[in-house]
Amino acid sequence: MGNGANRTSTMITITIFLLLLVATTGLYARYTNFIVQEDARIINELGKIRGGVQRLVHFVLMGTSSHEMYEEIEAIIAGFREHPQLAGKVSELEDTWQALREAAGRYEALPSREGHEEIFRLGEELWILSNDLVLTAQLHAQGKIQNYNYIVASFVVCIILIGALLVWLKQYVHDSLEFLARHDSLTKAANKWHFQETLRAARASAQKQNQPLSLIILDIDHFKHVNDNFGHSLGDRVLEQLTAVLRAHLEEGQLLARVGGEEFAVIAPQTDLAGGLRLAERLRQAVAEATFPGVGKVTISLGAAELMPEEDEEGLFRRADAALYCAKAGGRNQTAG
Template sequence: MIDIPSFVLALGVGNIAFAVLMAGYTHGAAPSPGLRLWMWARFGIGLCQLLGWSRPYLDMPALNGVEGASWILAISLEVAAYCIFFGFERWQRVLVPVSALALAVVLAAGSAGAPVPYLTALVAGVVALFAAAMASILLRPRRRASLLQRIIGVNDAVFAVSVVVWAVGCLDSEGPPGQCTAQEYAYMAGYLLMIVNGFGFLLLCKEKDDAEMARLATTDSLTGLPNRHAFLERAEHARQAALRQRQPLALAMMDIDHFKQINDRFGHATGDEALVVFARTLRETLRAHETVGRLGGEEFAMVLPGTDLSGAVQAAERLRQAVREAMVITSVTPYTMTVSIGVVVLDPNETLGMGLARADHALYAAKSGGRDRVEVGRPQQQRA
C-alpha cells in the first residue's frame, strides 16, 4: 500500500523543483513562449499537489474549490504550452472556452458544498480530458512524430486512463477515496508523468533547436533554398541513385540576367527581392522530386532525376517562361526578370563536378547568345 500523503508531497516538491530547474536552464537563453508556459504549468501543478497534501491538516473546506480551480488552470497552461510548441495557430478558440467552462463548473460545485469525492471526481475528469488532449497533440497522425514524442504521448494517454479510473472509483461509495487501488495507480502514473514529461519536454525543445540549427546550416537565409553545400550533397546522392537505378540525371545551371543592373538601378533591397521572387518561381515550377539550390549570388543550379535531355530542356523552358512572367516590385516600376539556363545530362562515368562544369559552359553560351534562353551543353566526349 502506497503512503498517499507522502507520495503527493513528493510529487508537489518534484514538480516545483522541475519548474525551478527550468527557470535556471532558460535564464539568459533565447525566449521560448512554449517552454516558459510549460514551466509555469509545472509550478502550478506542484502547488496543486502541495495543496492536496496540506488539505487534511488545515481543515479548510474552501481549499477544496481552490485546489480544483488551480488544477484546471495549471493543466490548461500545460496544454497551451504544447499547442504553442507545435505551432497550433487557433488553439485559443478551443482551449480558452473549455478551460473557462470547466473552471466555472468546479468553482460552482465547490461553492455549493459538493462532497469531496464528487468534487475530486469532477476535477479528475477534467484533468484526464486535458491529458488526453496532450496525448492527441503528440500522437496525431497528420504529422510524423518522433520517437520522443510518441513516448511522451503514450505516457500522457496512460495518465489520462488512470485518472479516469480513479475518478470513477471516487464515485464508488463502497470504497473510501484515497485508499483505493485506482488512486494508487493514478498517483504512480502522475509520478511517471512528472519524470517523463519533465525531461521529455526539455528534450523536445533540444530536438527542435537541433533541427533548426541543421536547417540554418543547410538553407540559404534569403531564398529559403538549399545552400551550396546542401545542394551539392543532395545532387551527389541523386547521382549515385541514378547510377544504381540506371536512370538518366539532368543538371542545369541558371543565372539571372543583368542582375548587377538591378542592384545598381533599384538598390540592393530590390536585388534581394528579385532573388526571393526567382526562388519562389523555381519552387512553384519544378516537380517535387527535383532539387534546386542557390550556389551564390544570382547563380542557381538544379538536379532533375529520371529526366533525359529532351525532358530537361522542356523543364528549363517552362522555368524560363515562368521567370519572364514573374514581377519584381520596385520603388519605380515593376521589373520583369529573365534567366539564362545551361542544361546537360550527366554521363555515367562523369563526376558531379564535371557535369556542373559542362552545364556552366552551356550557361555561358546562353548568355553569349543573347540571354533569356536555354542552351544544351556538349557531350563529355566532345570536350577535350
C-alpha cells in the same frame, strides 16, 4: 488526523514535484534558448561573411570594390578569433581571406584571366570554410545539450513528464541549426555546400541504378543593373521572389540551390536531357511572366546537361555551366543544352 496528515503530505509532495518540474523545465528552456541564440548569432555572422565575400568578389571583378567592404568582413572575422571552439578554423578562414585580399589587390592593379580565376576560387573556399564553421558550432551546441540531459535525467520523478519535452526541444534545436547550415540565409534555397553533397549523392545513385540525371544552371540576366539602378536591398528582394517562383514550378525530389550571387542550380533526378530542357523552359517562362515589385520584369538564362556514363559531378556541372554561357551568348532569356 491520519487522513489530514496524508493529504498534507500528498500536497507537499505534489508541490515539490511541480516545483522540480517547473525548475527543471525552466532551466532547460533557458539553457537551450541560450544555445540557440548564441549559435544563431554565430550562424548569422558567418552568413554575413558569405554574403560579404560574394559581393566583394563581384565588385572586385567589376572594379568597384571599396575599403569599407574589406573592413566589414574583417571585423566579423576578428570577432571569432578568441572563440574557444572556432578559433582554429577561424585561423584558416583568416588566412584564406588574406589571400583573397592580396589577390584582389593584384587584380585591381593588373586585371587578368588568371587573377579572375584565383579570386573566384578563393571566394568559393571562403564560402565552404564558413559553412564548416557553422557545422562545428552546431555539433558543439548538440554536445552541450547532451551533457545537460544527463543532469536532467537525475530527476527521476520528473523524467517521465519532461522526457517528451526534452526530445522535442532537442529535435527543434537540431532541425533549426541543420536548416541554417544547409540553406542560404537570404533565399532559404539550399546553399552551395548542400547542393554539392546532394549532387554527389544523386550522381552516385543515378549511375548505380542506370537512371538519368539532369542539372540546370541559371542566373538572372543583367542583375548588376538591378543592384545599380534599384539598390542592393531591392536586389535581395528580387532574389527572394525569384526563389519562390522557381520553387513553385519544381516537382518532388528536385532540389533548388543558390550556388552564387545571382546563380542558381536545379538537380533533377530521373530526368533526361529532353526533360531537363522542358523543365528549364518552364522555369524561364514562369520568371518572365512574373512581376517583381519595384523592379518590373526580370529574365533568366538557363543551361541544362544530362549526366553521361562514368562522368563525375564536376564534369556535369561544367557542361551545364557551359550551356548557360551559350544561352547568354545567344541573347539571354533563353535555354540551352
